[in-house]
Amino acid sequence: MQLSERKEKILAAIVEWYIATGEPVGSKTLLEYIHIPVSSATIRNEMAELSRLGFIEQPHTSAGRIPSQIGYRYYVDKLMNRYELPINEKRLIEARLSDAGGEPQQILEQAGQVLAELTNCAVVSTTPTDENAVIRRVELVPLGTHTAMMVMLSSSGILKSRVCRTDSELNLELIETFYNIVSKHFIGKSASEVSIALIQTLALSLGSKSLAISPLLVALSDLAQLTEQTQLLLEGQSNLLNYTDYPNAYELMEFLRRGEPLTNLFAGHKAENNTNVLIGKENFYRELQDSSLIYSHYAVGGKDSGALGLIGPTRIDYARLIPSLKYLTEIVGKIMSDTLED
Amino acid sequence: MQLSERKEKILAAIVEWYIATGEPVGSKTLLEYIHIPVSSATIRNEMAELSRLGFIEQPHTSAGRIPSQIGYRYYVDKLMNRYELPINEKRLIEARLSDAGGEPQQILEQAGQVLAELTNCAVVSTTPTDENAVIRRVELVPLGTHTAMMVMLSSSGILKSRVCRTDSELNLELIETFYNIVSKHFIGKSASEVSIALIQTLALSLGSKSLAISPLLVALSDLAQLTEQTQLLLEGQSNLLNYTDYPNAYELMEFLRRGEPLTNLFAGHKAENNTNVLIGKENFYRELQDSSLIYSHYAVGGKDSGALGLIGPTRIDYARLIPSLKYLTEIVGKIMSDTLED
């Protein structure tokens, strides 16, 4: 639907005023805010029309208007002019990310923290995934006679480790056997190929050594799973408590903590537009239907790998947040690509 | 101060009732709850006395009584009988911790989650520290021609890693030089000895190779710092939102997120009793003065290494939570010791 220019101006003003103040806007207030040479009555007529069309709504008769979900949508799609990020915010982002340390997870943690500070929203992000990733390296670092730390590195830069205990002594022979198996059966394979079945078959084929080495193989399979799993990172949740108009923060925070739904959401929309905005009821999950979710995928080595998302009330400053998120995802992608590059 | 037996009975009843219901208790209600063959008037007299002594207080004239901080303290110190943990909770704890994977951080995360679920409180924990810990092993895993992942393992079982980039090519010679330096100057030293000065001196002494190797040494120093630093882990923060009587959850959650104050608190009281309870204003930090903090140190290899803490409103079920926390810290200590044991 296309609105008249004046209606657009009025709608934009309502959205921006409401975002800024949190108060419903009346025709008089609006008149002061936008400079159109008409009277409040005219504005009222236009507002009545906008109401009828569903772009704004009234909490109650004697209150002003607030944008409806449709109103926000129209604003985001057509009216909003995106601010350029101020140079000092860009610098801040770059500075904070540059000393994050090179692991994807650390980069995302830092990115999440910066973004949370900058936006006063909750920030979620998913660790990079790559269906074509393969196991690149496995290291076994002995800690004691019966314990060792196993480290697995994937071609997409994910590093996972865990301590494992063996029942029999962890001697050189055992370690060598392990490395042989690894380089023969695991290096270069994708993590998802490391099935329980494969592990069992291998263990059996080793005969007498089977018992000694099986704890190591189990650990290996655990690590493969961990490597493959997308993780959801969460920052700035407590920011959500600052929005007094938030209905039940607990439910939302628990939803974010659970993580899987969002992970799936991000994974599912990978192909789409660069930055997506889901407003209120546009969200599939009930827990998000009082919020807006803005998310954007970052690319590692030219391929979409994971996403960063912002969550706040529907009344957030879209015009400011969208560029911030966009810039950050670009930087995150760039840094991760740099680290991986051979 | 020593109260008469009847006063103690009444105080205990007030505390327990208030913990259970959240409602101030009146003399009549109390009469039904405790079975003492006296009238409500007698109870009233006793309650008046307890009020005078500061053990209980009245939100307003026509309300019942609630325990004061002093009242809680007396209850915790003298009246409360600690419940034995039900066997199924013990089993749950053990089960959840057994598949945590062996790294301290993972164990603590799991422990925190279980405890948060069991208690409906926020759980904090500090990673183990050991002033005598030394660098046990450093590994450099090449990822590309100019990048590598460095892994540092301390004798207390802490594993830290980071990616580092070198300006010049990461060839075998460079790697060998690095390992030589490491084994000569770093292995067996405590992380705190890895000063910037030492790093600079070493880099200088290498002459022409200095430039090539310095990124590696910087990474090493970063890792040493990370290894030494105590980390504060946080679970179940959103539980705090369920207590409607909580004044400003935001402030508290930000305080927990910041972490250092609690880290210091735990570090400072290491020598004391096994389990400590700080009620309301007994807490040094303003942000905690509406809460109670229960914490307990876990021992790795017989030495206090870190702590787990529970945070909730002063109105929490001390009799149930203290044993839960205590049991969990024991198990955590045991598991960590097992993993470390040679």
Add this chain to the structure above:
DNA sequence: GTTAGCACTCTAATGACGAGAGTGCTAAAC
């Protein structure tokens, strides 16, 4: 030392009321 009884105090809930904000509509003006 204990108890019954009672006056007293305070909260929470309820309803009445007026001020204020904002609207929609109508009729006149441009």
Add this chain to the structure above:
DNA sequence: GTTTAGCACTCTCGTCATTAGAGTGCTAAC
């Protein structure tokens, strides 16, 4: 045909008075 002034209307919010109920402290009797 659009715009505007004016006005009646509606609804919220704060204030105030009133009431019911809970719980107390005190006194006098046991």
